[in-house]
Amino acid sequence: MNFGIKRVVIGMSGGVDSAVSALFLKKKGFDVVGVFMQNWDIRDETGHCSSERDREDAARICEKLGVPLNHVNFVKEYWNDVFSNLLKDYQTGYTPNPDIRCNEFIKFRAFYDYARNELAADAVATGHYTSTSFGPYLEGFAPGKNARLLKAKDPVKDQTFFLSRIPQDSLRRAMFPVGGHYKRDVIKIARENGLNDVANKKESMGICFIGSRRFQDFISEYVENKPGNFVDLETSSVVGRHNGIHHWTMGQRCKIGGVPKPYFVCRKDADTNDIWVVPGTRHPALFSRIMITEKFHWINPEWGDLIDSRGILECDFRFQHTKPVVPCAVFRTKEDRFVVALGEPARALTPGQFAVVYSKNECLGSARILTAGPSLYSLNREVPAADGLRERDLDPDEDDDEEEDQDCRHLHAT
Structure with missing residues (x-):
């Protein structure tokens, strides 16, 4: 030894x-x-x-x-x-x-x-x-x-x-x-x-502090419900009501009755309590190629030294652990925040989640996502036909993540 x-x-x-x-x-x-x-x-x-x-x-x-x-x-x-x-x-x-x-x-x-x-x-x-x-x-x-x-x-x-x-x-x-x-x-x-x-033990699929309750019921015990509107991004019309923005995450399918096709969350406004939604899971408002993050935690500090000297780091990115990595470039700003530019659009880049970066077989570290950049919709662009999304990627309300350490599960599958 x-x-x-x-x-x-x-x-x-x-x-x-x-x-x-x-x-x-x-x-x-x-x-x-x-x-x-x-x-x-x-x-x-x-x-x-x-x-x-x-x-x-x-x-x-x-x-x-x-x-x-x-x-x-x-x-x-x-x-x-x-x-x-x-x-x-x-x-x-x-x-x-x-x-x-x-x-x-x-x-x-x-x-x-x-x-x-x-x-x-x-x-x-x-x-x-x-x-x-x-x-x-x-x-x-x-x-x-x-x-x-x-x-x-x-x-x-x-x-x-x-x-x-x-x-x-x-x-x-x-x-x-x-x-x-x-x-x-x-x-x-x-x-x-x-x-x-x-x-022979079945791996747990829940999180201990939620138990058998629905997530919406659990989180309402700690975060006050503040009802607001679901607003259609394209028409600015109210299409439904919700009990609070904490119940919903980016890209999630909204359960709104009386609408001809399903809506998906594309933006949340904490000030007005409105949730902006778009029809269809492949709507270009759900896709972006740029995000702003907090300061990166570099597992090996040498990677931080490298980006400091070069001003840019080319690597791979993911913010959902089950999804394939995509090429990206990481830039450091004067405010000690970072810009991550992706080689292809990603669906539902979610503030609060983590941008995790890799170089081949090595995980370099991560940074908390603060905001997504302009969507393809705002840039008047369509979602590329060959974006590689599988059918289950299109509704992140379904997650089958399995791992042994069950104390700390995702509360939303994003």
């Missing part, structure tokens, strides 16, 4: 990915300690939550593997660093991404600090599908050298998108044991090693 890396503290979610990761670490001879993170106080909620079952599953896994399990409460940190910002975003018309924020502030800050300071960890590990330039077990660790975040072997399960704001100091001492495996092989390995309960 290079550079004295002996004790590894792993986040145990009660799922198959962290279970097999812990198995791999044990077989490598590390001193493995498990931690189950509680990020939400389910006692205050009426919706069903699988957190208790997940904790029980994590305990059974650790007992079987001979790994001690600690329980740590990050409810306060989650509320302050993730959930309160989520509420603020919805109140001001943005659509947040709690998954990315959770990894940034909880799993790779609060958990990392706890593991290092309280449990004397030499490294931390999770069941994320990703890898780093230091290798799955830090075999390539080099003091004083920056680590690079790399895509997983399994392109379907790759989670670099959600790790695009991971702090460099945490990444340098992070292990991702399943990143070099396909999901199907991880499940097979679990079964071969007697971890059948988690191998």
Whole structure:
């Protein structure tokens, strides 16, 4: 074990990915300690939550593997660093991404600090599908050298998108044991090693603090409903009413009765509380090639140095983790904000979501989208026929994202 890396503290979610990761670490001879993170106080909620079952599953896994399990409460940190910002975003018309924020502030800050300071960890590990330039077990660790975040072997399960704001100091001492495996092989390995309960466990499709409730019912408990109008962009006529802009996101299909064809959200106005809509999912008002973002978080600071010296960075972009990357150019402005220009139009660029950029197999980092640039409609242009959109891309109200870490799910599929 290079550079004295002996004790590894792993986040145990009660799922198959962290279970097999812990198995791999044990077989490598590390001193493995498990931690189950509680990020939400389910006692205050009426919706069903699988957190208790997940904790029980994590305990059974650790007992079987001979790994001690600690329980740590990050409810306060989650509320302050993730959930309160989520509420603020919805109140001001943005659509947040709690998954990315959770990894940034909880799993790779609060958990990392706890593991290092309280449990004397030499490294931390999770069941994320990703890898780093230091290798799955830090075999390539080099003091004083920056680590690079790399895509997983399994392109379907790759989670670099959600790790695009991971702090460099945490990444340098992070292990991702399943990143070099396909999901199907991880499940097979679990079964071969007697971890059948988690191998057969269905991956959760919800978010713990919502439970079995509809998102609209949940968010109304925290954000006041402020009814407003659905306004047709082409005619400026009111075509319906809504209960609040926080219930809707860009590109989402609106459920408006008595209209001849479906409408989709193209703009939200927090001042007037109007939601501007357009008929048809391929309306040019839904497409843009430019966006303004906040300051980028560069996972490897060397990329920030590169754009500072060149003034422009050519790379690849996505803001939805299931969609293919598209070429882009990133420019830095005098106000320390960034302009991202895409090689082809993108549908429903959503303020509050994150522009995540890549260079080949490496995730470079991300920045929060502040606003989209002129739409194709405002530029009097049509949507290109060969824009590559699949049918399910056309209505982002349908999302089948699956991943092991279920504390921090998307609240809107954008």
